[in-house]
Amino acid sequence: MTKHKINVSLFVLNMVLLSFMYWGNSNLAWILLVVFMFFFLILSYGVLFMTFNYFVQSKNAFPKPHVLLTFDDGPNPQTTPIVLDLLKEYNVTAIFFVIGTKAKSENELIRRIMDEGHFIGNHTFSHHPMFALLNGAQVEKEIVELNNLFINQGIQTNLFRPPIGYTNPIIARVVNKLSLNIIGWNKRSYDTVIRNPKKLAKRLLFLAKPGSILLLHDNLKQTAEALSLFLKESEEKGIIFAKKNQINSFLND
């Protein structure tokens, strides 16, 4: 049973019991409002934070002592090759959650990601800004369309990361129907807002603790630049990155 189902059951039960207990009491409406607000607060937390595993199970931490790098929102013909060069230089394996509208014109880059031993995941076809508000058919289309593109490129993957990490019962239903493996994160780099590569590299070094899954974006210039500093200093600091076979067992666990 998901946490959502438990929350709904407890909410309904509380509403019924409190209505019986306080029937005729002038404060009943307020009591029920407080119960509803509490229910709504938990629900909102579940939508916003995938790590809560509220609607659907996701993997949000890597087995210690390793660190896993994940890159979203690519591929980008300018920055993804720099990221790939650096990963190759430092012998680090990552997961790339790509967007369909970008992947469809970047066959070679997608091929290169695979050929260099990395993993590819589905980050929806268009990265719809209101993905969490789409209906079931639209959510399914966003995922299936990209999976079909992958199949045409000879790639089979069940890895999925919802845009912005929002989940809801509709997304959960589609994810279960398509048997997708949701990979989240436990460390957000904020590379979309930290534009200074030195500052970003410093933050990455701070975040890269045993068991971390780092969320990065390979379509950003500052990320590609920060990665160079980060990987260089990671070696000196003894940070251990997940190897391909470890990522494989993590994904299949």
Ligand SMILES: [Zn+2]
């Ligand atoms: Zn994204």
